[in-house]
Amino acid sequence: xxxxxxxxxxxxxxxxxxxxxxxxxxxxxxxxxxxxxxxxxxxxxxxxxxxxxxxxxxxxxxxxxxxxxxxxxxxxxxxxxxxxxxxxxxxxx
Numbered sequence: 001x002x003x004x005x006x007x008x009x010x011x012x013x014x015x016x017x018x019x020x021x022x023x024x025x026x027x028x029x030x031x032x033x034x035x036x037x038x039x040x041x042x043x044x045x046x047x048x049x050x051x052x053x054x055x056x057x058x059x060x061x062x063x064x065x066x067x068x069x070x071x072x073x074x075x076x077x078x079x080x081x082x083x084x085x086x087x088x089x090x091x092x093x
Contacts, residue, residue: 008061009043015069016043018062018076026060032079038064038072 008016018029026042033040043061064072 013066014063015066016061016063017072021058029062036075038068040064
């Protein structure tokens, strides 16, 4: 059970673009993607029987529609590299 690398669930028409074991990171990435115009959803595989924030018992996955996965991954790379091009894509400051 714990020896294999965990895999995100396959969901029709959705692709996992980010995974973490920290709820705040999943929420932060979902909000970032939402702000960038992506429809993003979180799938939690957190086992409520255990209060742990590590290992395969607490994985969270961020999904976007299949046709937006490559663009979402590029936005995530920009975020992780600290090289955001459009800080407010809708023109707001």
